[in-house]
Amino acid sequence: MARMIKFSTGDKLPASEKLLKDIPLIGEVSFDTFEESKEIIKGKPIVCSNCGAILTRIELISMDPKVGKYFNCQYCGTVNVIDPSDLPDHIDLDAGWLIPSEVSKTDFGAGIQKGNSLIAALDVSGSMSGAKLEGVKQSLISTLKAYSKTKADALFGIVTFESSLRIYSPDGEVVEQLTGDILYDPKAIERAVANNSWVKNQLPKMTIKTTGKSWQQTVQKMQAMSSTALGPALVAARIMSLTAGTGRILLLTDGMANQGIGSLSGATPEGKSFYKQLADEMKTNGIMVDIVGIAGQGSLELKTLAQLPEITGGDLFYVDLSELSESFSLITGDELIGRNARIRVIVPEEIKLSNVSGIGTRSRRIDRGEEIALGGLTKSRSIAFEFKPTKKVKKEKKVPVQVQIRYKDEDDNERIKVIEQELTVTDQKKDLEKSLDADLIAGYAVQRAAQAMQDDRKKGKKILSDMQAQLATAAPQAKAAQEYLEEELAEIDAVIAEEEEGLARADDRVQAESYRMAKKRKK
Template identity: 20%
Template sequence: MEFASTHVYNYDESDEEEITEKDLDLSSHYQPLRCAQESSQYMPLGFQANLAGVAQSEVIYDNTGCRPIQNQRQEAIYDNLKAPEPPPPRVKPKPKRNKDTGEYASAYEMLRPGDPYYYIQGEGAPQQPPPLPPMRKPVKKEPSKKHRRADTNVIAVKFDMLVNPSHLHAGSPVFCSNCEAAFSAVSRITPSGDGAQIWKCEFCDKRNPVTAAMQSIPKEDDLTFTIQPGSGGGDDTAVIFMVDISGSMSVTTAVPGTSLKDQRLNDAGAALSAYKEELAEQEDRYTTGPKTECTYVSRLQAMQSAIDQQLWKMEKSLGNKRVGLVAFNDNVTVIGDGSQEPVPLEGAGLTDEQSIISLGKIFPLPAPISEVRRCLSDKVFSLTEGGQTALGPALILSVAMASQKPGSKVIVCTDGLANVGLGKLDVTDDEHYDKASEFYEYVGHYARDSGTCVSVLTMEGEDCRVIELGNVADKTGGQVSVVDPMKLNEEFANILDDPILATNVSAKLVLHKGLYFRDDENVDGEHVSHATRNMGIVNKDSETTFEFGVRTKPIREVIYDNFGGMTITHKDDEVKVEPVYDSVNPKSMIEGMERLPFQLQIWFMGRNGAQNLRVITMDRPITKDRHFTEMNANVAVLGAHAAQSAAKLAVEGLYGEARINALVTQKLVERHALQQGDEGEDVYQTFVATLAPIQSELYRAHTSARRQPGARPSEDLEDDDDEAAVYTVFVGNQKSVKRGMTKKAKKRRQKITDKQANLFYKMKNATSNMFQKHKGQMKM
């Protein structure tokens, strides 16, 4: 666990700040750190006083007029813009006295030819009062919305620690009967009144009886419990290449040079390449100037070459890896490792979900690549293009095949829209599109629960509905990429070189009863103090974030009498005798506490097949000083949470809410940076530059959505005016509530382009390392 600040921020009531359309528009473009005067409204009075006392020699005036603080400067540095000077005071002119008559001149007689009202009616004409100024039009108030000011109550969970489990312990931990927190190093055993011993849970105050198992649990903050031992063995998991051989895969790309002429081609590809080369030679005969050599490579040829290179690499370094091949166009052909006759799937079989799954489960697993590499390469280069795209049936079949070996991977490579069989996406009516979307949602859950990682590669310039296909990859910890066909080999290598650390991973975070998770609710719609993330497959870069808030006690009802007032906290409570004057003010449930416990429980299956539970318990101090928590903020954790939260809302079509959430976090980082001097400027620039791609894309998507027919002006900051459906889901034995998308959000989701979906899914997997200073930005 990594916290966004050194202390937990305790508050009685959430702070709010006003967000305008102008703020959102500015956040979509890079903005330098605000000057101290503009941001002083976010600072405590003591800090503003310090700014007011900054010496003149510590100020640099730049071209924008801002006065950034430079504490390390010893002398003033002025550039081409001088310091702003206050205007001279206005002095009322003193009327002159006529020496002959002794009378004072009127105001209008004091006008001179240079005065603005001198020529109102021409020189020499009798002067009259100037006309009234034109009436000003009322200024339209800019749309705004009150939003909760972001705070540092955020936790990041990184899964790279699963590589080296800490303090192994055989057996299972002891859990609290109420909140399911595990007995740990921070737990205390105390005697009860009847002579027995109890464990009073530090999270929910439940009194649990002490068992013999508690005495044998080591007193360590980080423990790994081996629930069930594994069978061991080498890395014999499977890789299924699911390749598109539809007609659009024959599209060619002209590649300068002759470096690709020696690659292996199938018969049809060789004939096509020779024909194009002949045409190019004829054209060169009538072209003056130097002759340029060019090779035409189709998408299928580029894919075949990339797969063949990966097969050769795996044969050399991962001889036990099992590699299979599934091809699809109008039909689905299960080739496997190439040692057996291909099995076709066509006709009505492309719509029978259960039959497809059964076929995948009984199909023999591929043999080790060291035994079948040459045979499989021949099958790869025997593929030819033609037909439509039965992507849905091929996907669920490939996942069923890979599910025989938990920890296996499915790599989808396509350039077209699914239009045959299950999961057809070339539909116009909402009913059929919703069914297709539900199909890919189901495949994602099925793959995650079976320990299969799915990655999706699509071709640039094509509409493949990555927003739906990427949902499968997102649920299984896979990668989503829209690539140039000539770079397929590099993308295949990135996917295969990313080892799987564990499967069937779920992370449960337990909080004190005085805290709650902002995005998690139970079946009754109430916020809960423990939340679970089903991660499925994790690798060394996997990371997820949690955001929590502070519960407040219910406002107590006050009954005033002649003696100063008495209170009733609940209907069944007795009336208290002593008067209570502050009972109507909300109070934090952790008021008076100095530290709070946190516990992370990670259930996972290791690469050796063992079932494990890792329990990490720690506590953190509490403070009510927002300024102190922001000064000690971990910007990397805040950035990862902002990116993941914004991307999660974006894929659901909630662009306005995503923009606001990113903006309030950016303002928090800005306040933090202003307190850090020059170092803070670098941190702020890194944060803004890393978050800029999704903020810019959200701005374009939100602007386009508001320009659709029927959009109302009031939709500037809000996304939806229809209510989302609510349904119940089960996480283990626990019920929780999940809200579906509104009709408007579904419409927006359908219009998300492949480029946008690619960016959104990458940012959903954002990590805190991306926001570290001097780190490279995410490759889009």
């Protein structure tokens, strides 16, 4: 398997944080090369009772006549006694552990599955009439055609929303329509959708292989109507996704939610908290939400809606019509690894962890051994963490770093992948600068700027300009990193200019640019 973790100083660790001054020490886990091995390590991993590190080498096990087999944790020094029955014959880190699910694969309710479904929640309100709706329809039809070749067994469903919500069958029949007071009652919406006979009995059979062409014709006939019942549509889409075994929900909209539960017209606290609660429920269910917002004159309140992809591990785009097709391609082409993913970084006491990036647009600190929820895990994800030596470390000492990744696979089994690397301590500044990965450092700076931009655009800009100056001294040959930082500075300037003009969509642009930068997706 290709190397998934790399460090900004190669395989070296500064003996003191003063050696590189303002250049951050970064570790990054990239999932673009991730492959799920067919080989597995039998049994559960052997875990340190103190710091949570997983034993990765059989040769670290010793024998004592009084206590039996044990190992000294190389991260915290704790002596851990081992039950011999827990010992595997060997540990192959390219394989990883598999813990079978205790839930039946066919249990689509309480059971959490990776699933293989795509539920499209499509805005057909009045503001979508004309070119916007036509563009979305053509992009969705192209997605169905692509799925028919690469994911023909995927399940597909559509719920549209305006002043009411409608669930369609492939032949264009409206199998459920909800309007009026029920749109303000999420539990009533859930019951109506869950009890719908078509959703219960037919949706789990709607593979794109058998219904793709019918769906394309139905999508082509859709027309724009009135208001925007976005919140109720997402409630319905969640139940549809659960019925289909969980999967992805793709939300397509150009307007602010202003009808039913989750209305953001007036931006009430209740409306904002609704989407946070819904996102938490979807993460628990193993559902990933992607949003394509279509730019217009008004605001979509993306800062609130962005909680859905951020918490569930999905993606967010804010595009004009010319960019629609590309955004669909990026979303549907991003291979899903697993759901309910968590990551944990274990380091010895000589290292202190600080910030973590790549988990969203909100600033986040990380403590040693802390587990961080990622939601859905796709191959486009990369998670970076900043660290530093806490004291002067002995020269030439080997310092280990362990990253644990846990996720649910398509059969609801728990998968555990451990990545481990040793860093060699050095007090030679030239050695550190020679192995410096300027591209990795620039990418981390962009992610940190994305987090800062939420509250302070100028602070985000300062993070990038400061890093430009620091890399110019430490890595003057790193032209690509400098160009990357310069491009992102220009994007922040464009956002600031829109705000100064007082454009209504400026807040949405801030959110979308922050999300793009956090994903390290270049313009």
